[in-house]
Amino acid sequence: MKKRKLASIFLSVALCTFIPACGSQGTSSEAESDSNALSVSIWDNNQLPGLKEIINDFSNETGIAVEIQVVPWDQYWTLLEAGAQGGTLPDVFWMHSTYSQRFMRNDMLMDLSDWIAQSDKISPENYYNDILELYQYDGKTYAIPKDYDTIALWYNKTMFDEAGIAYPDETWTWETFAEAAAKLTDKDKNQYGFASPASYNQDGYYSFIYDMGGSILNEDKTASGWDSPETIAAMNWWYDNLVSVCMPTQQMMGENTTDVLFGSGRSAMTLQGSWMVKAFSENEYIAANADVAVLPMANDGTRKTIYNGLGWAAAAEGPHTEEAWKLIEYLGSEAAQKKQADTGVTMSAYIGTSDNWVNCAPDFHLQAYLDMTEDMVIRPYTANTKIWEDYSQQVMVRAYTSEITMEEACRDIAAYMNEKIAEE
Secondary structure, three states, X not given: OHHHHHHXXXXXXXXXXXXXXXXXXXXXXXXXXXXXXXXXXXXXXXXHHHHHHHHHHHHHHHOOOEEEEEOOHHHHXXXXXXXXXXXXXXXXXXXXXXXXXXXXXXXXXXXXXXXHHHOOOOOHHHEOHHHHHHOEEOOEEOOEEOEOEOEEEEEEHHHHHHHOOOOOOOOOEHHHHHHHHHHOOEHHHOEEOOOOOOOOHHHHHHHHHHHOOOOOEOOOOOOEOOOOHHHHHHHXXXXXXXXXXXXXXXXXXXXXXXXXXXXXOOEOEEEEEHHHHHHHHOOHHHHHHEEEEOOOEOOOOOOOEEEEOOEEEEEOOOOOHHHHHHXXXXXXXXXXXXXXXXXXXXOEOEOOOOHHHHHOOOOOOOHHHHHHHHOEEEOOOOOOHHHHHHHHHHHHHHHHOOOOOHHHHHHHHHHHHHHHHHOO
C-alpha cells in the first residue's frame, strides 16, 4: 500500500515538473486543470502542435474538453506504471510495442473490442495488420493504431560534395554504403562517415540483420534469432566494416545522440526513423546541408526496413470511459488520420492516408520513407521485450568496445532472450 501511495505522489509531482503549457481550445494545461476534461498523455513534443489541432477539432465537434500533456520518454513509462498501480492513469495515452504486452496482460488497458464492433468509423481492415496485432491480446483489441514509421538514410550533402562522392540512391548496396562511410571518415578531424551506437536497433542494425537473412526473433515468437549463422555473420560485417572503421567511439556516441552528431557535421550519415523528420526540418544546419534516401540494399536486391506504430489506448478503469472511447475513435478515423499526415505530424496507420505527408518538409526527399514500405518487417516483440532488449543493448556495448567478439555477443543475447521468452 505504501508503495502505491508513493508512486501516486511521484506521478503527481513528475507531471507538474515535466508537462509544458499546451495552448488553448480545450487542450490547455496552463490554466487550472478541469477535472471533467479528458487527460491525454504523449511523449513527443514535436507532434504536439499538430495533435492539438486535431484534438481541438474533436472538442469543437463534441464539446468534450481535453487536456494534452507531454511527458518525456524517459519518464513516460515510469509514470504510466505508477499511474496504473495508483489508479491515476491518464484517460487516453500512447502505447508502444515494447510495453503493450505487459500492459494488456495485466489488465491496465481498456478493452476496445465491443466499441470497435459498434463503430462506423473504425474498421480493423483499414490499418496495417502487423500494427493492429501489436495491441491485441487473447482475442481482444486494446489500442487503435495511430501511425507507422519506417527507417531511411540521412546524409550530409555538403560533406559528400567536398569528398567528391555521389549521393546515396536506390542503387546503393551496404558495401557501397561502407565504402563511402570510410572515405568520409577523418578521425584526426573528428569527422565520421556514420554514427550508430550500440543501443540503436530499430534505427540501427535491425534492418541490416534482416537484409542479410538473419532475424531477431523467429516467426512464432518462441525463440531468438540472434544466434543464427546469418545474424552472426551480419553483425560481424557490421563491426568489421562500420563500427571499427567509420564510427565515433561508443563513448562519444553515448555522450552525443546521433542527431546531435549529424546536426553538427561530425557524422556524414545516419539511419533515422520517420519520427525525426520534424526535428530535422527545424534544425538549421540539417535543413541547409542534408537530405534523405532509401536504405542500402543487400547484394541480392533485398531492402528491408523495420517498422513500428503507436496505438491510442485508454485506462481500463478511467473515470471518463465513454468520452475516452469517443476521442480514440475520432483519432483513429480516416479524417483525423489524414489530417495527421497532411499537417506533418507523422505518417498515419490508416492505409491510404499518408501520401501528402511527403509535403510536410519539401526540402527533403521524404518519398524515401514511403518507398521503404515495399518490404517491411514489424519491430520484434514478445511479452518481455523491454527486458531482453535492454539486456541486448548492454551486451552490444561490450561488443562495440571490443570487450567481447560480436559472435560472443550474439550468442549471449540469444541465450538470455530464450530464457526470458520461456518465462512468458
